[in-house]
Amino acid sequence: MATETRTTQGAPAPGGTSFSLSDPTFRAIVYQILVVGAVVLVGWFLISNTLDNLARRSIATGYSFLEREASFGIGESIIDYSPKDTYGRAFLVGVLNTLKVSVIGILLATVIGTLIGVARLSSNWLIAKLASTYVEIIRNIPPLLQLFFWYALVSDSLPPVRNALNPLPGVFLSQRGLWVPGLSHSPVWTMMAVAFAVAVVGTFALSRWAKGRQARTGQIFPMARAGLGLLIGLPLLAYILGGMPTALDMPKLTGFNFVGGKALSPEFFAILTGLTVYTSAFIAEVVRSGIVAVNWGQTEAARALGLPSGPTLRLVILPQALRVIVPPLTSQYLNLTKNSSLALAIGYPDLVSIANTTLNQTGQAIEGVTMIMGTYLTISLSISIFMNWYNKRIALVER
Known part of the structure; x- marks a missing residue:
């Protein structure tokens, strides 16, 4: 005797499969497929139309221009930059x-x-x-x-x-x-930055260990003092080992603006x-x-x-x-x-x-x-x- 897979109201029984739009699950899948298809179709139309218009006007596409010389100045920058850069x-x-x-x-x-x-x-x-x-x-x-x-x-x-x-x-x-x-250019500052980064990682690891230790034994570790000692001590140690440079880059008025300094x-x-x-x-x-x-x-x-x-x-x-x-x-x-x-x-x-x-x-x-x-x-x-x-x-x- 065949097993009935639908209820008397027409909805699929538990575990049954229906490919009718009256089935909410199947209907949801169909709607999602239609929406995704429409988005892909619109995207393809816009991209192809844009590329076709650019080609008709002989406008170059792509990101190869990033390798060309910029030829314009930038007022302020974290890294070194000049108009001759790309x-x-x-x-x-x-x-x-x-x-x-x-x-x-x-x-x-x-x-x-x-x-x-x-x-x-x-x-x-x-x-x-x-x-x-x-x-x-x-x-x-x-x-x-x-x-x-x-x-x-x-x-x-x-x-x-x-x-x-x-x-x-x-x-x-x-x-x-x-x-x-x-600060004048010196490798010491790079050493201090690296030392500070190491101190941050060390402080985080020490904090995890201190919490685990407190959970196991109930003893409180002086994390604030230890973390502060790492964050200050390691960069200071790098500064001392690097020779403790003290030269400063002083700003000077040249023309219509200052040069040097920060x-x-x-x-x-x-x-x-x-x-x-x-x-x-x-x-x-x-x-x-x-x-x-x-x-x-x-x-x-x-x-x-x-x-x-x-x-x-x-x-x-x-x-x-x-x-x-x-x-x-x-x-x-x-x-x-x-x-x-x-x-x-x-x-x-x-x-x-x-x-x-x-x-x-x-x-x-x-x-x-x-x-x-x-x-x-x-x-x-x-x-x-x-x-x-x-x-x-x-x-x-x-x-």
């Missing part, structure tokens, strides 16, 4: 400048946003109102307008280069930025300050909501144990609030990174600015745009992966 190196300079603004901005915005968020919950009426005013004003002003404000503030309030302020020997402040003495340009100051202030207001609300989400009983329990307000916030409230804070905090980090593209408006040579100059000179607009998109996508995915990893690490584990 477009590829110029693009790398833009990526590094974007990363510099993003990383420093994320760190500063996190610190300031956390302080403002905690201040909003302060029992002091004045502090709470000032923090609330900061958040409400900053969040409702467009970030581009804030960049213009900070840039104009620096450009209009400082004297020209010839009349630069000289508060300390070797320190000059003018419309061209802040110039300070820099400079903080008005453009970098404006983009960093604007993004930091703007994002910190949103992070403050994220931190405040995370703290409020922690049950008040946790605070009462900490006070019952005799913990002061500071340790209660640091050891009891914030660790629990992080589980609420981290997901929306990730979005703010991504927003800050993507908003760094506004640097084009104030002349800071970020990724978008340099790529825009490149595609204007070479005519490789599609390639330039895809490089910008690919770079921002890579940075954003990297931030998301790290924050998701951290979020899983601090999540509650149910047994």
Whole structure:
């Protein structure tokens, strides 16, 4: 006797297979195949049409232009660069400048946003109102307008280069930025950087060992002092072994600008300050909501144990609030990174600015745009992966 594979309502019985559109599973598969097919078809049409139009106009395609000489200068760069370098190196300079603004901005915005968020919950009426005013004003002003404000503030309030302020020997402040003495080129600085990286890895490994030791024996290892000793001691040891160089590269006025030393340009100051202030207001609300989400009983329990307000916030409230804070905090980090593209408006040579100059000179607009998109996508995915990893690490584990 054949086994019935369908119910009386026409739906497939458990374990049965139906190739009818009345079957929800089969219907879902068909719809997904149609959507994927439509996306592939539209993509193929756009790509083939673009390539055909480029060929008709005899416009070269590909990324070989990255090996050609750039022939344009860049105001500031982390690595050595000159107009004789390639477009590829110029693009790398833009990526590094974007990363510099993003990383420093994320760190500063996190610190300031956390302080403002905690201040909003302060029992002091004045502090709470000032923090609330900061958040409400900053969040409702467009970030581009804030960049213009900070840039104009620096450009209009400082004297020209010839009349630069000289508060300390070797320190000059003018419309061209802040110039300070820099370290002369020496292999010792590379040795110290490597030593610091080793110290960071060693501190992380030591922290893992200390936690395991405490879990096994209950003995607390002085991790703060040991970590600080590694982070300071290893670079200091490398400096001593390298001969302790003391030569400084002093800035000097030459023509219409300073040469030598290290400079903080008005453009970098404006983009960093604007993004930091703007994002910190949103992070403050994220931190405040995370703290409020922690049950008040946790605070009462900490006070019952005799913990002061500071340790209660640091050891009891914030660790629990992080589980609420981290997901929306990730979005703010991504927003800050993507908003760094506004640097084009104030002349800071970020990724978008340099790529825009490149595609204007070479005519490789599609390639330039895809490089910008690919770079921002890579940075954003990297931030998301790290924050998701951290979020899983601090999540509650149910047994």
